[in-house]
Amino acid sequence: MLRLAADSGRVDVLVVGGGIAGLQAALDLADQGLKVLICEQQASIGGHMIELSKVFPTLDCASCITTPKMSAAAHHPNIEILTSTVVDGIEPLHAGHRVRVTRRPTYVNNDKCIGCRLCEYACDTECVDPFDASLGATRAIAVPFTNAIPQKAVLNPDACGTCGTCARVCPTGAIEFDQQPETLEIEAGAVVLASGFALNAMTVKPQYNAARSRNIISALTMERLLAPHGPYGRVLRPSDGKIPGSIAFVQCAGSRDASIGVPYCSRVCCMYAIKQAMLLSGALPIADITIYFMDIRAFGKGYESFYQNAKAMGINFVRGKVARIVPAEDGDLLLHVERTEEGIGAIEPVRHDLVVLAQGMIPEWHAEACTPVHPGPDGFVAASSLTSPTATSVPGIFVAGAAAGPKDIVDTIAEAGAAAMQVTRWLRQEQQRPVEALV
Template identity: 50%
Template sequence: MSDLNKRYDGMVIGAGIAGMQAALDLAEQGFQVLLVEKDPSIGGVMVGLNKVFPTLDCSSCICTPRMAEAAHHPNITIQTYTEVLNVDRNGPGFNVKLLKKPRYVDEDTCIGCSKCELECPVLVPHEFDYGLGSRRAVYIPHSNAIPQVATLDVEHCTFCGKCAKVCPADCFIYDQQPEEIEIEVGAVIVASGLQITPMGAKAEYNGDKLPNVVNPLGMERIQSSNGPYGTVLRPSDGKIPKKIAYVQCAGSRDKTIGVSYCSRVCCMYALKQALLTTHYIHGVEITIYHMDIRAFGKGYEQFYRRAMDEGIKIVKGKVAKIDETDNQDLIIRVEHLDEGGRVEEARYDMVVLSQGLMPAWKPGSALGIDVGEDGFFESVNPKIKPTLSTMEGVFLAGVSAGPKDIPDSIVEAGAAAMEAANYLQRTTKPKVTA
């Protein structure tokens, strides 16, 4: 039996930065909010980023206070490691079916001491580091995870039982089972976030085969001080890279891979990562190959200028192919668009493919709201009320509705929370307390 309430005013799907903001804004208006997250920790993509553009503030330093605020808010209940199976209309509200996955650990008694993790004999690629780093079969996702409790990955378990033996809080529950939970909610905010386009999407870039062709989120982890290497190294052999290339639009604006739209953040994250790398590695040479640079937000153009002033090479060129040498350096074949199509082969230690953004969650009939041609959830009124989905009572926030950066996601989350609050006032007239 779950210890959730039978009813919440609002349910927010996804506890990344948009979901947390939407939950906080709704909760601040006195509504009871259930914040559902599929992963073992809240925080989403943002808590794993190194720094944010254009201010270069530490990303987790901004994100973790939001996580703590959501976790401690009296009107927010957080349900991690839980999938949304079904959302069915019931009058103005919804019947919701959730699936709580087993951690094999009692979340109430685990003290997050990591003794089980240190004792576990299995090492597997860590999802938080996009496979570049490792974790144990029983693990706490990262140092900023909320809740700070262990999860046992049973697929990689050797069933040695050491984790329970060393647990000082006696919190392992080896007979835990998946549990379906049924609740009622008055409104739903979908903030299910993003995934990046697959590294193998463009076969000619060999992104899924060559270890030194990395994805941009992996590069964020490489640059993070708590990342897999603790410093910027290339994945094939730990070399300190001295020449790095960025290939823009590697997973966007390309009909051949089914992603015809601009992902809106790739130019800025590439410029940010490039600039930061010059701060981390003395004498590093960085080239960004692009179709055009889109620096459209507040302070973004200035950031673009700053990156060029600090020596980042911005080259208008179309990369046709990436191959590997015997020592795992990379050869980029590029057509220079500003030089009459001159073709050049250039050698790099590492290449970052600027992958685009795709929706992380495709619930189909389980949610029943319309999806646009681009795969993102459709707004019923994108110009006037962009957070309204095609179903009354279901609202959209963050990248679930289309590619956007962190400030835009936060703004949209607030708007979705306000629309949800209005809807709840209209349909349920709850007693709102300050």
């Protein structure tokens, strides 16, 4: 099954995570002739980026940027990808690392599945679609999403009623109800941790009452609502399908807040809120859109003018930390906020019909639980020094992207390239690999 590893018994580099950081690092390594294995816990590579609608500051559709990189990695002769695979442990060896991984059962044999989706069409058990922020529906057996890589069906054992229809219609006999987890050991010269981020729960701030209203949504949910191929095909509020007329973005709803253990800035929320506000004003021209913020952090290249354009488009920017969100009976939400700029100083409730919370970024994977790397005080993988931002406390294990702290896509891609460079240096210097071997 492991083509590259089978040839030599090992790979040059194992990349943990097939999001944009892992893909970029893998491509930059493989382009130099190094053999790379990507281990991705989801059933498709692409990470969070493939879930997004459009991306700032160019407003390119996210798929248009992500899918070619996914495809380039999938077709690269020096890259191999294991999906539905979690890393259980990384153990440094004399030269390189021993990585233990587990392939989780998908109940479909990927060597046999041809991605024809006949099983998906035949399956009559519907379940919520996690790719569409659980707003849309999918089948108990399905290819994860339109542009997933690999195009292999995955069976959801929690939803499946084991009726056997999929097995009957599958033309290649790929359905394996008795598939078991499979553990593999891989020797890798170096490891890149590109395990990305998760968002903290919407309920971390009890004052926001997210558990009491379906109309308080995550920013990633808003991404799916805005995606042209999203769950509704347009922007509707989840509780009653109403077209929202007044949308609020509550910034720093899970970051810059010591009371919830996330004192740091999540770095992307200002810009994605501005972007979503711009896309909303295109999709819903008569809607009022308000961004409640503490500081607008439009620091990247082209970001400040993006922010200024949003202001010129009529998006309301209100400086004030939202204190409380109270659901009203009609599904609307009352936001209690001090509007310092407007010369009021009083806290007056403001009514909105849809609220997007800017949750904080936290690590997706705690590498320290099964590897010798150290986390920083923020919980993300610590860098070994200021001048080696992609090196960890363990020689030969590197880190890139949001695994090393919140980061936007542009900075993630640059850092992934830097990590690839450091890996190359390390393999050449520490392992005395001759340059010719890579040509």
